[in-house]
Amino acid sequence: MAIKQELEKKEKRTCLYDKHLQLGATMVTFGGFDMPLLYQMAGIAPEHTAVREHVGLFDVSHMGEVTVKGPDAERYVQHIFTNDIAGAPVGKIYYGMMCYENGGTVDDLLVYKMGENDFFLVINAANIDKDWAWMQQNAEGFDIDLQNRSDFYGQIAVQGPESEHIVETVLGLPCAELVFYTCKTIGDVIISRTGYTGEDGFEIYANHDYIRECWDKLIAAGVQACGLGCRDTLRFEVGLPLYGDELSEDITPIMAGLGMFVKLDKTEFIGKEALAKQKAEGPAKKLVGIELMDKAIPRHGYTVLNMAGEPIGEVTTGYHTLSTDKSVCMALIDAAYAKLDTEVQIQIRKKVFPGKVVKKQFYTKNYKK
Template identity: 45%
Template structure:
């Protein structure tokens, strides 16, 4: 059995009481205090996440734009320097290779920030389809520590440590060469996140990650900033209806089925992998759709549970939990398109019982 990978911040976990788990081959904190406390702190004050396990792939060269236009579903030509974009890579059948952000660092220079478990697969997929001699593809994941500072007080906490005017960084915008506190290295700071809250993702040299982590936690303590683990990261993203690869998206689930058409530009001039199938799904409607459900009967709809109408299985739960914010048992389910109207009653197979649920509007939590 191979040894678990660790981020540059691993030595800091113990002093904050982290409980770590094996997460896709990484030794990462599931919680520091409790999932519910960390969730509430992020919703009401601020939370700090170590997400250094995420992958980074740099794409540069004269034909880098043309290459990315072929590889991803969104329209990369709309990007400008210091702006980021959410997108997908898909297979020919419309299934999802991965979902990620593209940062346009400057002309002909892009940074892809991909899901940790997919980093090697994504890199190989890109290299496999690289036909331009002028394009270089480099896995630079080991260069970065990545911290996410999220919550209503995130800007106030970070602003106290930098002279960069953070109010000028708009949603999906970023600034490079940001000096933070006494940390020697400068950072790329983007107004992005995975919680449904305002906040920032901070990319810095991996050697500076631990210092940045400690300075942020020390500086933000009086504002209620706490370290947050994977458990609350999942409940936060779930409440905001942000997809998790392997659950709401996969090689068998397309972005259109997942309700993420906004990042699939089937009308862009460039041909991209999976375009024909995705365009058909957009025009005709997919045969399956992702819906939000709330349990009527007592029980939690867990990932993989069957969803039924009468005796017929019509889909399955992709994610589900008791919402810490809403105090309700809720879930996301991929179901037959015939049964997707808000108000439709569905049954979830929970062990030997069929429990009643109802389709509700998405997102669960709107800001």
């Protein structure tokens, strides 16, 4: 029984799984799902470049979706969410976190205001079960209808400077009027303009059959299919966090430099007291950018040292960037070394390479605002 359960766990697939196999994708396990890492024999670079310069297509159906409706829906979301959605206009999207009482991060997520006391929450694939259990635990005393719709929705993301034209002409979905971080419905389809790449882009949520139809139309129109590999390089270059690397149960939004999404002037939310205390006193560790003075690549988990050779933290994500041709990383280090231009070192296998603290955004975002 245990072996069967483990096999079933490994075989979780999105509605586009067969499409990825048809395109010859290299598949990997991510967040409990079999997902495409890349499609190109030439590696990640062509997919990354397609999004930066033209347009790319991502399967993000592994993400979770939760709906919150009812008389207390806004009050409930305010209770579990660090950002402030009070009085938000319909169609507005907010980024923020759910936190534990100690300030550690349950997950980072998007909250869509779909209507009065009607919210659509988008959560990370690896955290669906944990998030859902946590949301249910904290729903007591609220008059709400809380539904986990993760199995119903498929989702694709069309990203890049040509995305608006492609969504309108190939899919026939009018989207030009959407501004950054807004959404609308077209029948049962939800379309939003957020993106996780630093480029202009759209997300389309719908039932599985409709998502498969959209995928086929976009591929037939010559849009480049893109895997998780370039999704990570793209989000990293513009300093966007990935849960499990830049945010976790042990990494608070304040430590991660995401305090702008923590509205401490709200009446209450879970974790408020701990986060307010941390912000006032200053966190012991901070997430920073580091640029190496070498072509060596800093990877997740590598040790960051001060100039005396003493450990001060570790790398959360690192690459030799495709857009800027630099070896850079994000790292969680002792706050005393977090000031810009502070000299540090990174241990890469048996060698130590010098670097300096820089801004976490290694490439300029190109969102349409």
